[in-house]
Amino acid sequence: MDASAGETAVPRSSRHQEAADLKATLKHLRTEPRGWVFSLKLALCAALTGAGVALALQPILWCRILGVILTGAMFAHAAELQHETLHNLAFRSRRANTVSGIVLGLPMLISFAAYRATHMRHHRDLGTPMNREFFDYGDQYGARGDRSRLAVALDQVVRFSMAHHYVFFVANLGRSLLGRDIPGENAVVSRRIRRDHFLAAAGVAALGALTWWTGQAVILWVWLLPLLLVAAPVHAVIELPEHYQCETLNRDPFANTRTIRSNQLAMWFTNGNNYHVEHHLMPNLPIERLPALHTEVRDRIRYFHTGYLDFFVKLLRK
Template sequence: MDLAADGAVESALPNPQEAAELRAALKHLRAQPRGWVFSCKFALCVLLTAVGVGVVLQPEWWCRVTGVVLIGCMFAHAAELQHETLHNLAYRSRRANAVAGIVLGLPMLISFAAYKAAHLRHHRDLGTSMNREFFDYGDQYGVEERSKFGTFVDWTVRFTMVHHYVLFVANLGRSLIVSDFGGESARVSRRIRRDHCLAFAMLLTLSVLSWSLESGVIVWVWLLPLALVAGPVHALIEVPEHYGCETLNRDPFANTRTIRSNRILTWFTNSNNFHVEHHLMPNLPLERLPDLHSEVRDRIRYFNRGYLEYFGKLLQRRSR
């Protein structure tokens, strides 16, 4: 089965009959992707990024700080929008989803093809020892006993996303020598090479632009936002999804967490805060996840009323 060619993979509940009955009861929520909705989200992301670029290029220090923060946040938001394209939920056309996904992944050096293949396997394997995530944070779900130093290293890796960038460099090298990727089909490998070559072209373009203008434009509009803001913000969004949940339990009500947040953060995470709901019905357009939440919220085992509540409780547990 070529996972990269599939729009989504249904999550498994412990009892197949229970799963079928639950999905049948919720089928009224199913809907076709509305491309105009995603286009509006995409356009707003581009607009806010452009505003950030305009602000960061001003000479005042506070403008540069503000611009770096805004650009970095939009890079992280673009990764959340890219997640929607992985499931072919942004547009009805697979090609349109792929084009949008490739563009959205460029700022954070995320290969659309590699992310899609790994992410759909994650949906299939969550709840088993085979589960792996595309963004590797080492001790992914906090299940191993660590010393204080080991814990510090783990969280440093998470918030700097250093593993992701090291992997990008390694995969770029493979792409430039036209090598296939282990565990992936020849077609997926070609697509992964395509994504890395496009990212490399983007980096070369920004570097040439900086050199020709004799300025540090690549530093201000990409490198600093990526390293100082996008990576940590992305980790803040991604870590709560399964961290501390029952990740060897096939039930999405047990292996995944939902965070009911305000409208701004729901927009910023592209409704990915309703993560139990997403794993329960991965074919459901993401803007319908709040509706699904209303139907199943009483069954969710891991639930927080906001990201501040979640990380506050996490810090309390870690400080004991």
């Protein structure tokens, strides 16, 4: 598939082996995870989430609307922070990565264990027909084929509502309650997935109990509305550019993945997800080192945009 207008093309001779060889020349970029950096990220996320919840519980409508938006945005941001823990890049301790990853996934009902298992396979299988991602949007990569505009539009409704994800969560919660293993996962991973689903269900139950005890719609304003109206579509927006309409049957990360060089605010909010080619090239590189890696490889990147707005404007024009 040709690069879209405005994207930087590199010779198609760049292949998976070349990328592997390139990694050997970039070892100088590797550093150990700095836990204090991620701790600051967690603290800021927690503070902004707390502010959002406080606003959402105010009796003034405009405060509640602002609170829903801020809380939902932080739910989506937490999912991006969780991605860092999947790779054990947040802390040096595997246990610390696991605990923080579990907590970060709770607002959006994202099982750390399920996400991690699927995501590691995604890194392994990207560029092959075996590739699957944890967040299933139906039309994952924009292969429109002969479908009508209406069918494509319905695909996007499913994508931005994240309906598949929540159906998947409910199905796995049912399996967990019945003590069953998760399809495609071994007994150990299935046990960890059941743990995550029980914790998420307990959190929802606690919010429900608080709603009943206070007589106010707490669960609606501080979780359900932020989740459905803000977090889900925002998370889908962040994820959409990663591989959408790239060469996803090509093993070369410069061809199957997209990078967006955006502003500092977007990089913070997406937790470096905009440097996605760089992440797939060196998935064990700490997130804060991705801009340095981008400087080294930017001329090789086939699918590139100068900002998220640039990507979506060009996408809508197609």
